Amino acid sequence: MDTLTALHQRFSANHFDTSKPVSPELLDQLIDAARQAPSSFNQQHARYFAVQDLSARQTLRTIAYNQAKVEEAPLVIVVLGDLHAHTHFADIAHADQKAGIYDEGLANYFIQAVQNGYADPARAHDEAIRSGALAAMNIMNAATALGLVTGPMIGFDQAKFKETFHIAERYLPVIMLTVGYNAPGNWPKKTRLSIQSLLVRDGRPQKPHAFSTN
Ligand SMILES: Cc1cc2nc3c(=O)[nH]c(=O)nc-3n(C[C@H](O)[C@H](O)[C@H](O)COP(=O)(O)O)c2cc1C
Secondary structure (H helix, E strand, O other): OOOOHHHHHEEEEOOOOOOOOOOOOHHHHHHHHHHOOOOOHOOEEEEEEEOOOOHHHHHHHHHOOOOOHHHOOOEEEEEEOOOOOOHHHHHHHHHHHHHHOOOOOOOOHHHHHHHHHHOOOOHHHHHHHHHHHHHHHHHHHHHHHHEEEEEEOOOOOOHHHHHOOOOOOOOEEEEEEEEEOOOOOOOOOOOOOOOEEEEEEOOOOOOOOOOOOO
């Protein structure tokens, strides 16, 4: 399936076929797609915590305010964002350097820029969310292309999730994705705002436009 078809076919699923597990090969394909997402300086903040065991999903369901799809979907992936990615960035810069993508001077410049730029926890937080969101979208689009359906969710108690599943402080839950095979009863994809209402087509300095007023 080509990318545009997957983008248009994806919808947010509430119901999953409880009899069809997602194979380990498909899970790997989803995470392989996720890790292709870009991130600031290639910091790669996103991590993936998969829950498949039924009783673990039942526990997760209680943490997700009893949303049934968390138990019914055979696979739940919680995308995490690393709030400390900047402090570990040197390894990535050196890998990119070793791969011949840039030289040592630029690697050292990037390391300094990242360590200084993201020392502000608010910036590190925003970047973790941004990277995690991009990676999550890759998972959902790849899943569609692979014949799966997905449901993005933020309706869960993030602190309780971290505590219950022993997630270290540095990892921020970005979004939960229920993943599996389609089942009857799902709504079709919802309506979307018009392109006209979403797009400033030709932004210019000092020129008022649709987003200049509240
Ligand atoms: C960040 C985010 C959080 C969401 N949280 C939930 C949730 O907790 N429970 C739920 O049933 N749907 C949740 N959704 C699904 C949205 O309701 C759904 O994506 C939206 O209605 C559009 O549906 P569509 O993609 O099928 O058109 C969430 C979606 C996003 C992107």
